[in-house]
Amino acid sequence: MTEKTAPKTTSALSRRSFLSKGALGGTVAAGAALSAPAVLAQAPLVVRMQTSWPASDIWMDFAQQYIDRVEAMSGGRLSIDLLPAGAVVGAFQVMDAVNDGVIDMAHTVPVYWYGKSKSASFFGTGPVFGGSANTMLGWFYQGGGAELYRELTQDILGLNVVGFMGFPMPAQPFGWFKQEVNTAADLQGFKYRTVGLAADLLQSMGMSVAQLPGGEIVPAMERGVIDAFEFNNPSSDLRFGAPDVAKNYYLSSYHQASESFEFIINQDFYTDLDDDLQAILRYGVEAASTANTALAMDQYSNDLLRIRDELGVTVHRTSKDILQAQLNAWDGLITELEQDDFSKRVMDSQRAWVDKVAYYELMNAPDLALAYEHYFPGKLAI
Numbered sequence: 001m002t003e004k005t006a007p008k009t010t011s012a013l014s015r016r017s018f019l020s021k022g023a024l025g026g027t028v029a030a031g032a033a034l035s036a037p038a039v040l041a042q043a044p045l046v047v048r049m050q051t052s053w054p055a056s057d058i059w060m061d062f063a064q065q066y067i068d069r070v071e072a073m074s075g076g077r078l079s080i081d082l083l084p085a086g087a088v089v090g091a092f093q094v095m096d097a098v099n100d101g102v103i104d105m106a107h108t109v110p111v112y113w114y115g116k117s118k119s120a121s122f123f124g125t126g127p128v129f130g131g132s133a134n135t136m137l138g139w140f141y142q143g144g145g146a147e148l149y150r151e152l153t154q155d156i157l158g159l160n161v162v163g164f165m166g167f168p169m170p171a172q173p174f175g176w177f178k179q180e181v182n183t184a185a186d187l188q189g190f191k192y193r194t195v196g197l198a199a200d201l202l203q204s205m206g207m208s209v210a211q212l213p214g215g216e217i218v219p220a221m222e223r224g225v226i227d228a229f230e231f232n233n234p235s236s237d238l239r240f241g242a243p244d245v246a247k248n249y250y251l252s253s254y255h256q257a258s259e260s261f262e263f264i265i266n267q268d269f270y271t272d273l274d275d276d277l278q279a280i281l282r283y284g285v286e287a288a289s290t291a292n293t294a295l296a297m298d299q300y301s302n303d304l305l306r307i308r309d310e311l312g313v314t315v316h317r318t319s320k321d322i323l324q325a326q327l328n329a330w331d332g333l334i335t336e337l338e339q340d341d342f343s344k345r346v347m348d349s350q351r352a353w354v355d356k357v358a359y360y361e362l363m364n365a366p367d368l369a370l371a372y373e374h375y376f377p378g379k380l381a382i
Helices: 012-023 030-035 037-044 058-073 091-100 119-121 133-142 145-156 197-206 212-225 234-240 267-273 275-310 320-337 343-365 366-375
Strands: 045-051 078-083 105-108 161-168 175-177 191-193 208-210 248-251 260-266 314-317
Touching: 045 058, 045 091, 058 078, 058 234, 058 260, 078 275, 091 105, 091 161, 091 260, 119 145, 119 197, 119 343, 133 145, 133 161, 133 260, 133 320, 133 343, 145 161, 145 343, 161 267, 161 275, 197 320, 208 320, 212 234, 234 275, 248 366, 260 267, 260 275, 267 275, 275 314, 320 343
Parallel strands: 045 078, 045 105, 191 208, 248 314
Antiparallel strands: 105 260, 161 260, 175 248
16 A cells, blocks of 8 residues: 555545636626636646556557547546546555555556455456456446445445446456467466466466566566466457467357446545536436447457467467366355455355346347358358
């Protein structure tokens, strides 16, 4: 945890007064308003938001999409200062920094504060019961997940934060290997990077796991600290330099198949805002989610083709043998996790949601691979 900064000099009352009377024009007398310097009347409230991503990562572009929407919807009353990992605190320390008021907001993922509670991993990188990231983002907002998240962060851990989820991520690739891995037996002994419950999962499958932030992955690979890894997506992997250190890229996995971004805000800062600005910060997450999805579809696919066609990487689909072994490993891990009451309640809630919602999704979904193969024959590794 980073050392706390000095308390903010602007009190809650003065912040609200500024926002309602200064930035908005408020109810002050017309003469007084006209006599005040125009620059003061228009000055925005600056919000410091650090991410958990290196400055060069595509996820900084996703964070910027959120900022663009918040600033536009606030009419310039809010200005968000975007900071990369390490600008104030490390990638894994943003929750502490938001809680302490060192920064106002963070753009991160719950699994990065997994060290506080393994239950953090349920909000994006938990067991895969058959639902996608879309399914589980629906669980967060309509299936009881948001209240369980509030209970964990505020009641159980006593954190001074509010949080929202956005951008249902495509399932994360199994990752980068120097040699082919075709069966679960091939994984034995690998020194592998992942995070959260995925670390417990793959360790139970015979891998030695290191939990590292994104910016440290390729240097660790070069030093031999790890010899295989995953992060999240082709664009981030390409920007990290993954093709320089491994030539086998495995897509499709159950280790992290339902993650979304986490937007966390210091609770005192948030509740001090006028109601409409609170709504803009909250619902800006939903607006950015759509923009993030569109950008991801474009850039992830472009970069996967570059990885395959220009950089000498063989792109594989993870074998059914490994996928089944992952499910079996989840079974064992779930049994252990259910010994904790809160963890059991979260998983019971998720299973009830997936049982209902994924039944509809899977029964209703046409075989898109069949259609793709019809029009683009021979391209899929199926």
